[in-house]
Amino acid sequence: MAKITKQSESFSKWYTDVILEADLADYGPVKGTMVIKPYGYSLWSNVKNILNKKIEESGHKNAYFPLFIPKSFLEKEAKHVEGFAKECAVVTHSRLISEDGVLTVDPSSKLEEEIIVRPTSETVIWHMFKKWVTSYRDLPIKINQWANVVRWEMRTRLFLRTSEFLWQEGHTAHATKEEAIEETLIIVDIYKSLFEDHLAIPTMIGRKSNMERFAGADETYSIETMMRDKKALQAGTSHYLGTNFGTAFDVKFQSKENKEQPVFATSWGVSTRMIGALVMVHGDDKGLKLPPRVAPHQAVIIPINPKNEAKEKFDNFVDTVHSKLKDDGIRCDIDDSNNSPGFKFNNWELQGAPLRIDIGLKEFQNGNVTVCRRDTGEKEEMLLDQLSELSSTLEDIQKSMYDSANSFLKENTFELNDYSEFKTLLSKENCFIKAYWDGSDDSELKIKKETKATIRCILEDVNDSKLKCMFSGKPAKHLVVFAKAY
Numbered sequence: 001m002a003k004i005t006k007q008s009e010s011f012s013k014w015y016t017d018v019i020l021e022a023d024l025a026d027y028g029p030v031k032g033t034m035v036i037k038p039y040g041y042s043l044w045s046n047v048k049n050i051l052n053k054k055i056e057e058s059g060h061k062n063a064y065f066p067l068f069i070p071k072s073f074l075e076k077e078a079k080h081v082e083g084f085a086k087e088c089a090v091v092t093h094s095r096l097i098s099e100d101g102v103l104t105v106d107p108s109s110k111l112e113e114e115i116i117v118r119p120t121s122e123t124v125i126w127h128m129f130k131k132w133v134t135s136y137r138d139l140p141i142k143i144n145q146w147a148n149v150v151r152w153e154m155r156t157r158l159f160l161r162t163s164e165f166l167w168q169e170g171h172t173a174h175a176t177k178e179e180a181i182e183e184t185l186i187i188v189d190i191y192k193s194l195f196e197d198h199l200a201i202p203t204m205i206g207r208k209s210n211m212e213r214f215a216g217a218d219e220t221y222s223i224e225t226m227m228r229d230k231k232a233l234q235a236g237t238s239h240y241l242g243t244n245f246g247t248a249f250d251v252k253f254q255s256k257e258n259k260e261q262p263v264f265a266t267s268w269g270v271s272t273r274m275i276g277a278l279v280m281v282h283g284d285d286k287g288l289k290l291p292p293r294v295a296p297h298q299a300v301i302i303p304i305n306p307k308n309e310a311k312e313k314f315d316n317f318v319d320t321v322h323s324k325l326k327d328d329g330i331r332c333d334i335d336d337s338n339n340s341p342g343f344k345f346n347n348w349e350l351q352g353a354p355l356r357i358d359i360g361l362k363e364f365q366n367g368n369v370t371v372c373r374r375d376t377g378e379k380e381e382m383l384l385d386q387l388s389e390l391s392s393t394l395e396d397i398q399k400s401m402y403d404s405a406n407s408f409l410k411e412n413t414f415e416l417n418d419y420s421e422f423k424t425l426l427s428k429e430n431c432f433i434k435a436y437w438d439g440s441d442d443s444e445l446k447i448k449k450e451t452k453a454t455i456r457c458i459l460e461d462v463n464d465s466k467l468k469c470m471f472s473g474k475p476a477k478h479l480v481v482f483a484k485a486y
Helices: 009-021 038-057 071-075 078-087 122-132 177-197 244-248 273-284 312-328 341-348 361-366 384-410 417-426 441-451
Strands: 025-027 034-036 068-070 089-093 096-099 102-105 112-115 141-150 164-174 203-205 220-227 232-242 251-253 261-262 264-271 301-303 333-336 355-360 368-373 380-384 414-416 432-437 454-461 478-483
Touching: 009 025, 009 273, 034 038, 038 141, 038 164, 038 177, 038 273, 068 232, 071 078, 071 112, 078 244, 122 141, 122 244, 122 478, 141 361, 164 177, 177 220, 177 232, 177 264, 203 478, 220 273, 220 361, 220 384, 220 454, 220 478, 232 244, 232 273, 244 264, 264 273, 301 341, 301 368, 301 384, 312 355, 312 361, 312 384, 312 478, 333 355, 341 361, 355 361, 355 384, 361 368, 368 384, 380 384, 384 414, 417 432, 417 441
Parallel strands: 301 333, 301 355, 414 432
Antiparallel strands: 025 034, 068 112, 089 112, 096 102, 141 164, 164 264, 203 220, 203 454, 220 232, 232 264, 251 261, 355 368, 368 380, 432 478, 454 478
16 A cells, blocks of 8 residues: 655645545546545535435525526626636637547637636526516525536645535525525534534634625625644635625515515535545544544444355354444445455555454454444454444544544634734644734735735624734724634
């Protein structure tokens, strides 16, 4: 097996090594793209299924909208197009021609209007909402889409930032501002539950500053997480869009009082970037460490019978263990490959299976198994009638992984009021810093320029004249979190 770079040597190289060697993904043929391999896609599917259930249970319905968007649609919302203009892939022609085996663009197939490959779907969805909304009876509309999007990134990294990625994007239309804001916050709670209860990733949640807000939004709420290198990763966002898109696309409705009213909007999404977060929050120098609730295999059985002694009875014993685990609702697999036991141990440690169950001749003769936990490395011998206890073991692993990540977040989050201390600390190490801020773009820009730290989110608003901005000394408006980020 290939050697993985240690986190202490190069966290960036470690991350890439783990993604490639653990069979999560590989590089695609077009720069900036990636191929998600079966093991990585199984992990994504587990996360997707959990989130999709939460989305549907909260009253949203899945739909699908076109990949291609007329350029004129993006031009209708000025702030929105400005935010994505440099990342848009543009289709200008509709076909190729072959001359002596050489393919060229057919100049006669030039499109009357350029088509944008979907960077996000607000514009095309609001074009359709105009067709669907005329009366208060048509509202609210709560749509979710699972799709791919394209943002032509210059600097890419597997799962974290690729030119094409998978995500879900929710889009809703409401009769009132209050209802739309409530929707935005409901989604934040759903994301928080996904990250903390299932991915075992602690979060900080708050509003984005004016400079960091989603293009075209009135307010953006973000899910901020700390990686093992103590940098921040924005793992998800929920946006209150006000009437910006409704106005741009002329979407109005007749109220109960027969008055024409504007429509209020939200949009929200998380992507395959979550897989990158899982790797960087929980992984160690041995590879992945996956929370049981999303792991493709919660337990992997390793049969070790090199001389094939009592082969039929041995195989039946292994099958019995497998059946007992499956009957208990545990996702499990038998690694019956021709690889050596040592290779299998290292491979499943690399791939982060929460439990490894070793069955050698000794275990077979004694009627037991050896259970090894990925999170702690602890080993325990268990009889067959004790295997039902593994469900609670998996829950203990889930809790232990969250507690470990949460302790790491707390240990590396500081509260400072002195800007010189702020700069000194960030020059030595990455961390999260809570500080008071005066709310001005000027202060935010200067702090970013001098330290490379950005405001990750606004934790709370303050109204106390005694509280001063760490940078300017002016009265503080917000308590915020600063950090260097991906």
